[in-house]
Amino acid sequence: MPVDLNLAHASDQLxxxxxxxxxxxxxxxxxxxxxxxxxxxxxREDAEIEAVVARTAVPADASELEAALxxxxxxxxxxxxxxxxxxxxxxxxxxxxxxxxxxxxxxxLRRPVDPDDGAGAGGGSGALFGRIAVALTMAGWAxxxxxxxxxxxxxxxxxxxxxxxxxxxxxxxxxxxxxLLLLRQPVRYLGAFVMLPVVCYMAIAGTVLYTPxxxxxxxxxxxxxxxxxxxxxxxSGLFALSAVLTGLYLxxxxxxxxxxxxxxxxPVARLGRLVPSAAKLDTNTLRVITFAFPIWTFGVIAGAIWxxxxxxxxxxxxxxxxxSFITWVIYAVYLHARATAGFKxxxxxVISLIGFAALTFDFYGVNLWFSGLHSYQGPxx
Amino acid sequence: MSxxxxxxxTQPAPPPQRPAHQRPLATLRxxxxxxxxxxxxxxxxxxxxxxxxPGSLIPQHxxxxxxxxxxxxxxxxxxxxxxxxxxxxxxxxxWFAAIYALLFISLIGxxxxxxxxxxRALLRRPPAAPRNLARxxxxxxxxxxxxxxxVVAAAARTLRRRRFRVATDTTTLAAEKGxxxxxxxxxxxxxxxxLLVAIGVGSMFGYQGSKLLLDGSTFTNxxxxxxxxxxxxxxxxxxxxxxxxxxxxFKATYQPDGSAATFNAYVTAKTASGQxxxxxxxxxxxxxxxxTNVYLIxxxxxxxVVLRDAKGNIWHEETVPCIPQDLVNYLSQCVVKAPxxxxxxxxxxxxxxxxxxxxxxxxxxxxxLITFVPTAVITNLGVQSAFxxxxxxxxxxxxxxxxxxxxxxxPQSVYDLNTTGMTPLPIPLDKQFVTPGPxxxxxxxxxxxxxxxxxxxxxASLQVxxxxxxxxxxxxxxxxxxGLLLSLRVRRRRVWLRATPTAxxxxxxxxxGLARTDADDFAREFPTLVGRLAAEIRPAAREDPECPxx
Numbered sequence: 001m002p003v004d005l006n007l008a009h010a011s012d013q014l015x016x017x018x019x020x021x022x023x024x025x026x027x028x029x030x031x032x033x034x035x036x037x038x039x040x041x042x043x044r045e046d047a048e049i050e051a052v053v054a055r056t057a058v059p060a061d062a063s064e065l066e067a068a069l070x071x072x073x074x075x076x077x078x079x080x081x082x083x084x085x086x087x088x089x090x091x092x093x094x095x096x097x098x099x100x101x102x103x104x105x106x107x108x109l110r111r112p113v114d115p116d117d118g119a120g121a122g123g124g125s126g127a128l129f130g131r132i133a134v135a136l137t138m139a140g141w142a143x144x145x146x147x148x149x150x151x152x153x154x155x156x157x158x159x160x161x162x163x164x165x166x167x168x169x170x171x172x173x174x175x176x177x178x179x180l181l182l183l184r185q186p187v188r189y190l191g192a193f194v195m196l197p198v199v200c201y202m203a204i205a206g207t208v209l210y211t212p213x214x215x216x217x218x219x220x221x222x223x224x225x226x227x228x229x230x231x232x233x234x235x236s237g238l239f240a241l242s243a244v245l246t247g248l249y250l251x252x253x254x255x256x257x258x259x260x261x262x263x264x265x266x267p268v269a270r271l272g273r274l275v276p277s278a279a280k281l282d283t284n285t286l287r288v289i290t291f292a293f294p295i296w297t298f299g300v301i302a303g304a305i306w307x308x309x310x311x312x313x314x315x316x317x318x319x320x321x322x323x324s325f326i327t328w329v330i331y332a333v334y335l336h337a338r339a340t341a342g343f344k345x346x347x348x349x350v351i352s353l354i355g356f357a358a359l360t361f362d363f364y365g366v367n368l369w370f371s372g373l374h375s376y377q378g379p380x381x
Numbered sequence: 382m383s384x385x386x387x388x389x390x391t392q393p394a395p396p397p398q399r400p401a402h403q404r405p406l407a408t409l410r411x412x413x414x415x416x417x418x419x420x421x422x423x424x425x426x427x428x429x430x431x432x433x434x435p436g437s438l439i440p441q442h443x444x445x446x447x448x449x450x451x452x453x454x455x456x457x458x459x460x461x462x463x464x465x466x467x468x469x470x471x472x473x474x475x476w477f478a479a480i481y482a483l484l485f486i487s488l489i490g491x492x493x494x495x496x497x498x499x500x501r502a503l504l505r506r507p508p509a510a511p512r513n514l515a516r517x518x519x520x521x522x523x524x525x526x527x528x529x530x531x532v533v534a535a536a537a538r539t540l541r542r543r544r545f546r547v548a549t550d551t552t553t554l555a556a557e558k559g560x561x562x563x564x565x566x567x568x569x570x571x572x573x574x575x576l577l578v579a580i581g582v583g584s585m586f587g588y589q590g591s592k593l594l595l596d597g598s599t600f601t602n603x604x605x606x607x608x609x610x611x612x613x614x615x616x617x618x619x620x621x622x623x624x625x626x627x628x629x630x631f632k633a634t635y636q637p638d639g640s641a642a643t644f645n646a647y648v649t650a651k652t653a654s655g656q657x658x659x660x661x662x663x664x665x666x667x668x669x670x671x672x673t674n675v676y677l678i679x680x681x682x683x684x685x686v687v688l689r690d691a692k693g694n695i696w697h698e699e700t701v702p703c704i705p706q707d708l709v710n711y712l713s714q715c716v717v718k719a720p721x722x723x724x725x726x727x728x729x730x731x732x733x734x735x736x737x738x739x740x741x742x743x744x745x746x747x748x749x750l751i752t753f754v755p756t757a758v759i760t761n762l763g764v765q766s767a768f769x770x771x772x773x774x775x776x777x778x779x780x781x782x783x784x785x786x787x788x789x790x791x792p793q794s795v796y797d798l799n800t801t802g803m804t805p806l807p808i809p810l811d812k813q814f815v816t817p818g819p820x821x822x823x824x825x826x827x828x829x830x831x832x833x834x835x836x837x838x839x840x841a842s843l844q845v846x847x848x849x850x851x852x853x854x855x856x857x858x859x860x861x862x863x864g865l866l867l868s869l870r871v872r873r874r875r876v877w878l879r880a881t882p883t884a885x886x887x888x889x890x891x892x893x894g895l896a897r898t899d900a901d902d903f904a905r906e907f908p909t910l911v912g913r914l915a916a917e918i919r920p921a922a923r924e925d926p927e928c929p930x931x
Contacts, residue, residue, distance in 0.1 A: 089911045092520035097912045222665040301858045312676040312846040317472045322437040329430040340419045
């Protein structure tokens, strides 16, 4: 079937609109930092526990204990209890657990759209910018989905057959992961740092790597393109997100050590004020990598199965295979390092960044510099 | 970075000095401990990643032998050094094998004791509660009206419902959950070993061969009939399943821009037991004979040439496959060797002793280099191909006479013409350029001989690959992923509960929790769990909404 040129053209225009919206969103997130109260950010990290636990000091006597238990929703019920009624369990750090029966169900759907909750950057006009930025990100995401969909419809195939389409998909996964994370956790602070690489990535994809819509070469014409490439794109988008988190972790821990010395943080380290604690960033990096690693493993194995049916061997140390193996090994080192006491913090962060560098090289370096079995017509995947 | 490495080491403290006769054993033991430590494993993993890098940067024999040859020509000083360190064959180099062998020994040394410990943990009750639960990272304390035994029983019910493994005695409860994490972890590592074994067995007992098949020709699977044949170290020729493949027609279609759209090889397959079936062999769709697969990996053109003498007798007739020089538009090069023409000529021979040259009679031999152009266009650079399909096919012939060297005993490739002992035959330019076909113009050679290119056809190259262990490799890969998912997604944690009666007839409940992995998640889970426990341990009446206040 011939390429539908109208749809292909629409896809290109939507791609451009998505870049513009993402750029505006990025500026919005930046404005939130500029006009908000960034220093509030660091103090808001435990927000997500609050739905379950009411923070309080250990009450001195029963009536105070009772008072501590009183939340707006359960006030009447709790107050009507006799003074000797059993209190909720007191945790080791002094917080009192609201007993399950009266606990409101946690609504993860409601949390996200409540931008003040998700802000991390205080209130005021800053929060307004942040909210606008989230709306722009969502609009950009929708347009981006439209661009990818029309591309697939125009070429009558999955929209990830060459490097341009591949980069667009990775950016889409990164934005999707960010928006999903925003639904569940107050991570709006991440906005600017996610949108910046996404915009750069898409700009490079739309200029240097751009390939007009067309059919797949025979070697790519297999249902494995849906399995192998989707897994690899998903894992890559997530690894990209983990690299952003790692970068922020390094900035924040630099900021912390400078402040601990009593010195004035430099221009880069000052960014550390805008983001949550180093420990939290570190944990989130680990979580994202832990999530992405099995997907990457699956992608590599699916690739091996595909290679077996396309080229007659499941593993042949083709440059692409070699670099995905290197990437896999480095992230395996990261996970082992985290499991071992000696490699937390900065050292682990460096390993995670090396892993991402290997991944980036796997996609771009291998295609641009080497000729291997993965070099299809034009810049392939 | 000021981290006390001594304290962070995962190795146990060194053993005390032993008597002299025990020392070699002690050294061995120490070496083993070092090898199986996590630190060494990390180092070896890093080394493995680093060692793979040159394999992608330097051309490899196994992937691109011609690139290796080019590299050796271009870097005459560097290439021997590279060759010495096996850098042209990194993935089969002894030092590469040494790294992964050490890694896997380290892995075995680490996994076996862990399997033992894990099996023991699986058979054992969850460990008893520590004396002071408040000292644990997670703890809680509350009072209830229920008597001690009911508290313990209710808590055990709640935790069992949440799939904790629970052990109770009269006043305390110990519970643990997430054993699958370690099971998954061990499964992953064992599967990795299993995968390596499957890869090794596959390459030792398998083979790989390639064969170029002209339209209409048949191939029987035998090690003697391959163009290239690479057996494993322990493969014997009798392992080859003697199936037959006949190529009826190869068909390629192209996009308007010249990129490939479809490749189809219409073949008939005949198994060793004589079953015949027809297939459409395509890229991504191999033909299977048990664990042996046949793949379509390439294609090209072939020319049909006829050499006649002055009387019109045919001395040489052949369909010669042409090797594509340009993989986009398929400008291809064909070599024709005609060693037997029935005619004689003279050849200059120099006597090595006297240095004199003399003309001696020699058989007339022809060698031809023919360039086949599927879609010929004339450009500034000469004749080029503009499209891979044969839309305007032309052949350009260069002829040589002299000694082909085919009887010299030195093996030579049918795709190469060694022109050193030969002299080019002058052919007028307009006669060199022909359109292949039955009525194609005859190209005049010497002594009345003519060459006619009577047509062209296509060939397909097939790769036959036998990997008897690939099914096992797949099983290993599936186990590996399953183990990985379990070991990364399951969280292991322990919960303890102690019930103590008070003088007032109530019961103090103390709970403690310890996450063995991802303490952050557990810090979120524990309060929820405690809330649940508190709710379930309360007397039933309290939860009755009809009488909330008594």
